[in-house]
Amino acid sequence: MKQLDILAIGVHPDDVELGCSGTLLKQISLGAQVGIVDLTRGELGTRGNVETRMKEVALSSEILGISVRDNLGFEDGFFVNDKHHQLELIRIIRLYRPKVVLTNAKYDRHPDHGRSAELTRDAAFLSGLSRIETTMNGVSQLAHRPVAVYNYLQAIHSEPDFVVDITPFFDKKLQSIMAFGSQFYNPNSKEPSTFISSPEFLEFVKARAVHFGVPVGVKYAEGFLVNRTLGVSDILQLL
Numbered sequence: 001m002k003q004l005d006i007l008a009i010g011v012h013p014d015d016v017e018l019g020c021s022g023t024l025l026k027q028i029s030l031g032a033q034v035g036i037v038d039l040t041r042g043e044l045g046t047r048g049n050v051e052t053r054m055k056e057v058a059l060s061s062e063i064l065g066i067s068v069r070d071n072l073g074f075e076d077g078f079f080v081n082d083k084h085h086q087l088e089l090i091r092i093i094r095l096y097r098p099k100v101v102l103t104n105a106k107y108d109r110h111p112d113h114g115r116s117a118e119l120t121r122d123a124a125f126l127s128g129l130s131r132i133e134t135t136m137n138g139v140s141q142l143a144h145r146p147v148a149v150y151n152y153l154q155a156i157h158s159e160p161d162f163v164v165d166i167t168p169f170f171d172k173k174l175q176s177i178m179a180f181g182s183q184f185y186n187p188n189s190k191e192p193s194t195f196i197s198s199p200e201f202l203e204f205v206k207a208r209a210v211h212f213g214v215p216v217g218v219k220y221a222e223g224f225l226v227n228r229t230l231g232v233s234d235i236l237q238l239l
């Protein structure tokens with residue numbers, strides 16, 4: 001398996017699309033190898049069903065052009081940050097050996113998001129401990145710790161520690177989001193309304209991208225929180 005530069009993790013199918021797909025598209029355009037892992041199948045979602053959402057995942061993944069996408073099948077709403085779930089995620093981290101991991105918001109409207117952030121942070125650290133032994137398909141895995149874990153932002157607002165200009169990729173980001181047709185605004189849908197199914201929610205997605213972009217002089221951006229002090233070798237990289 002080729003090493004990934006970036007592994008994006010989301011609890012629910014469409015979390016990554018909403019939170020950081022513009023950044024993934026940008027990095028792919030620069031030659032990065034990018035993958036996504038969904039922790040659950042979103043089976044508790046009010047709209048759609050698992051079968052529909054898996055088809056939507058395939059469509060969105062094709063739009064994004066990612067290298068790989070996996071689903072760990074954790075229980076939507078009820079997974080916990082314990083040894084079992086940590087080991088499952090450690091196996092994936094050691095399989096793809098990403099340099100950077102992107103994951104859910106540390107604190108958010110949906111309680112799954114914060115648990116995912118904690119689980120990912122802990123698994124990424126533990127993955128670097130060689131005394132924790134894991135196997136994949138009967139083959140022992142080598143320890144691997146990503147250089148950094150960053151949290152993308154979701155429903156609850158936080159001022160980001162850094163932003164990424166996604167202006168040229170914003171339209172395709174929206175395409176990847178709308179691949180999840182069961183979840184977002186559809187005037188012909190007969191299913192119950194939800195927080196994310198209103199037309200106003202899509203306006204919120206756009207407004208947030210504008211909000212993050214304007215302070216750095218770009219049209220659209222995505223924001224991230226860090227778990228460590230950032231350092232640069234060249235101050236001109238901050239322009």
